[in-house]
Amino acid sequence: MNRRTGMKCAAATVLAMAxxxxxxxxxxxxxxxxxxxxxxxxxxxxxxRIVGPKLSEAMGQSVVIDNRAGASGTIAADMTAxxxxxxxxxxxxxxxxxxxxxxxxxxxxxxxxKDLKPVTLVxxxxxxxxxxPKLAAKDIRELVALAKATGTGLNYGSAGRGAPSHxxxxxxxxxxxxxxxxxxxxxxxPAANALISGEIDMMFAPLVAVLPQIKAGRMRAIAVTSVxxxxxxxELPTVAxxxxxxxxxxxxFGLFVPASTPDAIVDTLYxxxxxxxxxxxxxxxxxxxxxxPSGSSPADFSKFVxxxxxxxxxxxxxxxxxxx
Numbered sequence: 001m002n003r004r005t006g007m008k009c010a011a012a013t014v015l016a017m018a019x020x021x022x023x024x025x026x027x028x029x030x031x032x033x034x035x036x037x038x039x040x041x042x043x044x045x046x047x048x049r050i051v052g053p054k055l056s057e058a059m060g061q062s063v064v065i066d067n068r069a070g071a072s073g074t075i076a077a078d079m080t081a082x083x084x085x086x087x088x089x090x091x092x093x094x095x096x097x098x099x100x101x102x103x104x105x106x107x108x109x110x111x112x113x114k115d116l117k118p119v120t121l122v123x124x125x126x127x128x129x130x131x132x133p134k135l136a137a138k139d140i141r142e143l144v145a146l147a148k149a150t151g152t153g154l155n156y157g158s159a160g161r162g163a164p165s166h167x168x169x170x171x172x173x174x175x176x177x178x179x180x181x182x183x184x185x186x187x188x189x190p191a192a193n194a195l196i197s198g199e200i201d202m203m204f205a206p207l208v209a210v211l212p213q214i215k216a217g218r219m220r221a222i223a224v225t226s227v228x229x230x231x232x233x234x235e236l237p238t239v240a241x242x243x244x245x246x247x248x249x250x251x252x253f254g255l256f257v258p259a260s261t262p263d264a265i266v267d268t269l270y271x272x273x274x275x276x277x278x279x280x281x282x283x284x285x286x287x288x289x290x291x292x293p294s295g296s297s298p299a300d301f302s303k304f305v306x307x308x309x310x311x312x313x314x315x316x317x318x319x320x321x322x323x324x
Contacts, residue, residue, distance in 0.1 A: 024264040027087050031062040035080055035091045037073030042159075042188065043125055043206045043291075044073075047253050048092050050285060051122060054276040059268075072162045072323070073097030074108060077256075081110035085260030090269065092122065093256045099308040100162045103316040104323045112309060118301040119255035120270045121294040122277065123286060126226030126250050127168050127204040128233070130219040135201055140223045140242035143202070144178045153179030154201040157191035160184050161323060164251040165191070167312065168204035168225050170319045172239070175247040195219060206251060207232055207290030225249050232290035252308070254294075254301055263298075270298050 034052050038044040048065050056063040068076040077097045083089035098112050110116065129140070135154075137143035147154045158166035161184050173180050183200050185191040188209040194200045196218045203210070204225060211232075213219045223239050224230045227248045239247040255273060257266060274295030276282060286293050296304065315321075 024087075024262045027265050027268060028059050028061040030088060031064050032056075032059070032087070033089050034063050034065050035076040035089065036065060036067045037069065037076035037091070037094060037097050038067065039069040039187065040067055043208055043251060044092055044094050044253055046208055046289065047122055047286075047291070050282065051092070051273065051276065054279070054282065055272060058272045058276060072101045072104070072160065074101050074105070074110075077101075077112070077116065078109045080256060081115035081258060083258050085258040085262070087257060087261055087265035087269065089258065090119070091116070091256040092253055095250075095252045095308060095312070096163055098254075098256070098305060099312045100167065100316065101323075102309070103313040104162050104321055106323075113306065115259050116256045117259050117261055117266060117298075118305050119257060119266050119298055120273050121252060121254040121296040121301045121304060122273065123291040123293050124226075124250040124252045125206050125208070125289075125291050126224045126230050127165060128207050128210060128214070128221050128230075128236070128290070129172075129202065129223045129225065129239070130195065130205055130210055130214065130221050131202040132195055132198055132200075133217065133220045134198065135220070137222065140176075140237070140239055140244070143222060144176045144244075147176075147178035147180060150179065153181045155181045155183050155199075156202045156204065157183050157185055157194050157200040158204070159188045159191060160186065162316075162321065164249065165204045165206070166321075167315060168249045170321065171247060171249050171315060172204070174315075174319070175239070175244045192219075211289070230290050231287050231292075252304075254305075266298055 034048055036044050036048045052063040052065050073094055073096050080089055080091035102112050137146050156169045169180050191203055192210055195203050214221045224236050277293040277295040
């Protein structure tokens with residue numbers, strides 16, 4: 001390369017960088033696509049439809065919700081990883097696709113820790129342990145005793161292999177020594193219907209998916225899977241306080257963008273999302289569904305994702321959990 005060619009390349013690079021940062025300064029100047037890795041009606045969709053409109057108001061641009069369900073949330077994650085890093089493709093990632101799937105699938109078209117940049121943790125949702133009312137158990141200790149006494153074990157439904165509702169069951173077996181049989185379904189809704197009909201005995205379910213059935217008496221809630229009791233159902237003890245210390249597992253959801261996205265854009269998305277998550281009306285609405293809002297910084301969320309990635313990787317390996 002001669003000197004003149006080198007100077008032209010350098011000038012082109014400077015112009016490209018100037019254009020890049022100018023775009024970041026003007027962000028957002030067009031609609032933002034919010035990718036949801038689940039079908040309408042699930043927890044990720046529920047959160048997206050709370051955050052999306054408020055984010056649109058704050059940023060002065062439409063936030064278009066785009067549901068891309070399938071493959072444990074990896075389809076939407078891959079779409080985000082391969083999108084331009086301009087801030088106009090944002091993923092509401094979940095624990096399944098971000099921290100679990102990379103360890104279940106032999107090959108994924110994206111790398112969670114390299115191809116996606118964490119923006120902020122939106123919320124965490126504990127699972128509720130619910131059982132068919134015909135089951136004799138009234139609390140966790142009785143449930144564990146019943147599972148141990150049953151030769152074949154108790155059947156529990158989940159939203160699919162690798163879903164938080166599945167991993168909660170795997171961790172429960174590990175922590176309590178209870179014998180459980182996993183029955184995967186295509187979503188929390190079908191699993192809940194199976195529990196009501198008596199097809200399965202129990203379920204580790206998102207509160208948002210089963211609260212109406214609990215109130216109607218079609219399911220019996222006996223514990224929450226979080227570290228502390230849920231404000232939505234404070235009468236329910238945690239599994240840990242019921243005698244099985246160390247047991248805790250939540251579903252979590254946060255915003256991610258392509259790794260090449262400028263920090264200035266990430267910071268804008270983080271600050272606006274964190275502000276809306278502090279609004280009393282939003283806090284109240286989330287609390288009714290058992291969701292605990294966060295709004296953590298990009299740095300803190302990055303650390304959180306890495307810890308969860310390693311934690312679930314260990315569980316998947318120990319329990320030999322594989323993709324379907």
